[in-house]
Amino acid sequence: MDFRFMNLDIWKDAIEINDDFFDLADEIEKRKSFRFAEQIRAASLSISNNIAEGSGSFSDKDFANFLNIARRSTFETANLSCVAFKRNYITKEELNNKLNNLDSLSRRITNFRKKIINNE
Numbered sequence: 001m002d003f004r005f006m007n008l009d010i011w012k013d014a015i016e017i018n019d020d021f022f023d024l025a026d027e028i029e030k031r032k033s034f035r036f037a038e039q040i041r042a043a044s045l046s047i048s049n050n051i052a053e054g055s056g057s058f059s060d061k062d063f064a065n066f067l068n069i070a071r072r073s074t075f076e077t078a079n080l081s082c083v084a085f086k087r088n089y090i091t092k093e094e095l096n097n098k099l100n101n102l103d104s105l106s107r108r109i110t111n112f113r114k115k116i117i118n119n120e
Contacts, residue, residue: 005055010108014048014070017101021077028089036087040080046073047105060116067113074106 005011021044025037047070054066078099085095 005052011051043076
């Protein structure tokens, strides 16, 4: 059985991004920054969680609200990426890669949200 979210490219991409940030969190934990690692996991996981949760809504307006939260979580994750760079957990190249992926996903979530709102 497939849930609605499992067919959404934005959810699939959010899962890939989440894997990347979970790997980063694992590395950060090795440096004993447990709270920061947990925050990275939570923020990045919130992106796909909100897409999934919103897809179960009975109205497109409600789904659009969850997509807004997912988009905001991409910004939180981008902020945490900047902090990770500042703390020397990642290189400038890794930061740029993460920010580009998050920016792309954020834009696609926004476009998908607009499409849903315009269908009402």
